[in-house]
Amino acid sequence: MIESMPGESDNFRRIGKVIEYIDRHHANQPDLDELARVAGLSPFHFSREFRRWAGLSPTRYLRTVALSVAKRELDDRGSVLAAAWAAGLSGGGRLHDLFVNFDAVTPGEYKVGGAGLALRHGFATSPFGRVHAAFSPRGLVNLAFVDGSDGAAMARLAARWPKASLERDDAATAALARQVFVLGRGSITLAPAGTNFQVKVWEALLDLGARGPTSYSEIAAAIGNPRASRAVGQAVGANPVAWLIPCHRVLRQDGQLGGYRWGIERKRAMLAWEHAAAVRASA
Numbered sequence: 250m251i252e253s254m255p256g257e258s259d260n261f262r263r264i265g266k267v268i269e270y271i272d273r274h275h276a277n278q279p280d281l282d283e284l285a286r287v288a289g290l291s292p293f294h295f296s297r298e299f300r301r302w303a304g305l306s307p308t309r310y311l312r313t314v315a316l317s318v319a320k321r322e323l324d325d326r327g328s329v330l331a332a333a334w335a336a337g338l339s340g341g342g343r344l345h346d347l348f349v350n351f352d353a354v355t356p357g358e359y360k361v362g363g364a365g366l367a368l369r370h371g372f373a374t375s376p377f378g379r380v381h382a383a384f385s386p387r388g389l390v391n392l393a394f395v396d397g398s399d400g401a402a403m404a405r406l407a408a409r410w411p412k413a414s415l416e417r418d419d420a421a422t423a424a425l426a427r428q429v430f431v432l433g434r435g436s437i438t439l440a441p442a443g444t445n446f447q448v449k450v451w452e453a454l455l456d457l458g459a460r461g462p463t464s465y466s467e468i469a470a471a472i473g474n475p476r477a478s479r480a481v482g483q484a485v486g487a488n489p490v491a492w493l494i495p496c497h498r499v500l501r502q503d504g505q506l507g508g509y510r511w512g513i514e515r516k517r518a519m520l521a522w523e524h525a526a527a528v529r530a531s532a
């Protein structure tokens with residue numbers, strides 16, 4: 250895993266623009282100067298920032314994308330970065346050594362809105378911008394990316410758990426972010442709240458997403474309801490635990506990235522970051 254991560258969302262947005270550019274122009278093999286112009290930085294500062302974010306130099310990353318795509322003989326309709334990510338994982342590289350336990354809140358518990366429940370919550374940085382996390386005594390109930398104000402993020406959490414008491418704990422959130430995005434090891438218990446159907450989808454996504462890119466139809470088949478792709482898509486979109494329940498790994502049937510609750514730019518960057526991690530691990 251990378252040893253440091255950007256402290257500001259602006260850094261992530263610059264990298265996100267570059268990743269999108271690589272996805273669209275990889276066949277032309279843009280050089281460092283061209284990528285730096287996209288980022289709005291000097292070549293020296295861009296190279297240093299990209300290496301800090303991905304753990305690879307921009308030029309080395311671009312080469313691995315091109316090589317992986319060639320090996321996979323990617324259909325032109327598909328996402329270049331998604332295919333490169335899958336090819337990187339197929340090389341045997343491990344993204345992390347996190348052990349994720351799943352202990353979902355029951356519909357009955359969720360129905361009472363968290364009455365009598367104390368939630369610790371806080372904000373921290375990640376390679377993909379700021380995150381807002383919330384913990385119950387059972388485990389992690391919320392991990393969301395923050396694009397607006399902290400107050401708006403807190404209001405969304407309170408709306409989801411209207412009767413729970415909220416206690417600010419940025420230190421615990423910073424420790425979680427470090428464990429997930431920097432160290433990549435240890436054990437984490439997830440305790441998301443949802444309907445029975447949503448929980449089944451999230452459990453299937455944990456299993457399928459760990460193996461590589463998946464699709465809504467594959468998840469529907471995995472839960473024994475192959476005609477429920479649309480409902481599966483809605484459940485994936487309602488996932489309250491970003492990254493750890495890997496809804497960013499769900500692609501459309503044609504290989505395109507599709508949508509993402511926290512923005513398609515972020516989804517593209519997440520796949521790129523995971524590919525870089527797999528390349529480093531395989532090396």
